[in-house]
Amino acid sequence: MSREEAIELVRRLEEAVNAHDTGRLLDFYGDEAVSVSPVFAGIAGGAAMAKSWDAVFSLFPDWTVNVSDVLVDGDRIAFLETAAATDRNGWFGQPTDGRANRVTYNNLFTLRRRYAVSSARQ
Numbered sequence: 001m002s003r004e005e006a007i008e009l010v011r012r013l014e015e016a017v018n019a020h021d022t023g024r025l026l027d028f029y030g031d032e033a034v035s036v037s038p039v040f041a042g043i044a045g046g047a048a049m050a051k052s053w054d055a056v057f058s059l060f061p062d063w064t065v066n067v068s069d070v071l072v073d074g075d076r077i078a079f080l081e082t083a084a085a086t087d088r089n090g091w092f093g094q095p096t097d098g099r100a101n102r103v104t105y106n107n108l109f110t111l112r113r114r115y116a117v118s119s120a121r122q
Contacts, residue, residue, distance in 0.1 A: 001111065006072040010079055014067045020057040022050050038105070060085035077109045 001009075009028070016024035026046050029035075034044045035052075043052055056063055063085040070079040082104040087097050 001072070001075065003072045006077045007070050010067055010070050010077060014065055014081075017053075017063070017065045020063070022053045022057070025053055026050055059089045062086050075111045077107075077111065079107050081105060081107050 013025070013028050016028070026049060029046060029049055031046060032044070033046070033049065034042070035049060036042045043049060063083065065084075066082045068080045068082070070077065072078075082102055084100060084102045086100050089096060
């Protein structure tokens with residue numbers, strides 16, 4: 001995958017998240033994909049991915065992301081992502097405060113045939 005193709009893939013992923021479009025998000029993951037993150041813990045497979053994204057969108061109806069600093073190395077893509085949402089349910093286990101919150105984290109995707117087979121967020 002070229003650098004330009006990888007950047008376009010990440011931009012489409014960003015657009016799908018910001019549209020809260022779980023179907024489009026699942027188009028990025030292979031059937032055997034595994035995701036590990038502070039939000040999702042460890043999940044595997046399309047059904048679990050869909051359930052996790054639907055939960056995020058339900059808990060945080062204004063959840064948006066902004067991607068920056070996309071790096072490409074062969075079949076791996078790394079990028080920074082800043083997520084923003086209003087806290088109505090407790091932000092990652094913290095007491096609910098009703099304020100807008102932002103968190104920036106690193107993403108590392110490993111691709112196989114242009115689909116993510118693993119993703120890790122820290």
